[in-house]
Amino acid sequence: MPAPVITAVDLVKKYKDFAAVDGLSFEVAPGESFGLLGPNGAGKSTTMRMVGAVSTRTGGGLGILGLDPNTHGPEIRSQLGVVPQADNLDAELRVRDNLIVYGRYFGLPYSYLRPKADELLAFAQLEDKAKSRVDDLSGGMKRRLTIARALVNNPRIMLLDEPTTGLDPQARHVLWDRLFRLKEQGTTLVLTTHYMDEAEQLCDRLIVVDKGRIMAEGTPASLIREHSSREVLEVRFGSARNAEAAEALKGVGDRIEVLPDRVLVYAHSGEAALARVTELGFEPMTSLVRRSSLEDVFLRLTGRSLID
């Protein structure tokens, strides 16, 4: 197996007494697409900043491409492509100049950057916006431009912090397509997200983080296998009766969860579970059988209460 491009051992980041990241250990192999999942405040962005060599760790070990970010920040950053959570494009420059000037920050020559900028504009489907102002772009276009900008130095690792948050479905799908192409071309992707469908689409492997610690690690499929059932049956009996029905349904499927508006039955076969429910004499108002998703895993591991 080739040497990992990222190695974190007991990584810790403290702000005064608060540990934002509290002992994370993980490795990312070259060409791998690695996801960090977790609720808000779980420590995802802090981890990304440390991996991006723009934040100094408080404890533990961290190696990016074999170098220590505390001492080799500029060298490491020269090999990274960073897509931050909030767009930080240069609003005083036009679209194409954003790419060229950003490339200059890496010390790249104009002779390389001019054709490269055009190539990246094509990749981001922004050719006809080359001379536009950044502020005139839509959210999806800005995001694509940010990703194009992150590619200007041919990074070995792309760091994407919630790349599709705030985009409409069309824009998300275009973006996923672009990211998938990068992955196919062998670029290592590290991304944070709280969209489970995004994680399932893009990540080979992921860790679920909560309160600065790893709750689970594995491929999307193995996580679902390990922490959820194959299928989920969702039944509604009306808000008033859900709890009562759930009590009576105990023993159906592997596990039952009561939500205010519906009851979830985790089972290998949702249809069989539904048959059992009717056998027990319950008539659900609505019923739905679906495959278990990463979202079920996520909510099971990090809880359903609202986290701010």
Add this chain to the structure above:
Amino acid sequence: MTERSWPAPSRAEQGATAESIDTDAVRPRVQRGILLPSLYAGNARAVMHRGWLVVAKTNWLIVLSGLFEPILYLLAMGIGLGSLVGTVTTSTGAEVPYAAFIAPALLAVAAMNGAVYDSTWNVFFKMNYGKLYQGMLATSLGPLDVALGEIMLALARGLLYAGGFMLVMQAFGLNLSLWALLALPAVVLIAFAFASFGMAITSYMKTFQQMDWINFIMLPMFLFSATFYPLSVYPVAIQWLIQAMPLWHGVELVRGLTTGAVGPHLWWHVLYYVVMVLVGLTFTTRRLRALFLR
């Protein structure tokens, strides 16, 4: 883990279409410096180029407007008021026409204003609203590259104002000595000191109200630093205060050069600014590191 021994990413075999990214092409190389390698990548000029590009494409008229301010002062005070005043005795005891007395001071002020504008308001905005530095520091640039780049930009502006104003001085016959040529590098030093110091102060500012304090200090400094009359008019205590302020040193240094009153005492002013540069750069870099590499 061995250093940089991972294999090159495998390449899709299809030819380079417009939509594929050629990852095998140029990769940036960072020359690891001896000086502060984790804070400095030796590429401050990229930050400066960015500033030039913005100025060139958007607001060069605003930049040029800064050139006229000292010229207007020179006309109003030097030529207008000067016709009433006649001559003034400089700190070295020379009698010079009033316009020749205030022109070098206005030159030092122009350098200060250009440098301070670029390193305070401009930097404040970029730091707090533009998120520009956050983007820059995600690249191979270090905080010292950013600080130096912005300061060099401020210097360039200071030099532009100073050069323009020196031409006007020449036209009015206010450069009394060949030493005046050295006023240009002196002005660069003054601008450097104000820019690095200004940026250091700005990095601690959180709100626009705090930024107003900078103007609150700049205006009296401009008016009272032996700009329009000799220091000797003040009581001794006030003289000490003014001599402690940075602009007075610039006024004396440039005035010494343009009036030809050159002596070893000028080195003290140079030293003052060198210290100011070093202190300013140290604080700016530290502060940028604390703000952006937390």
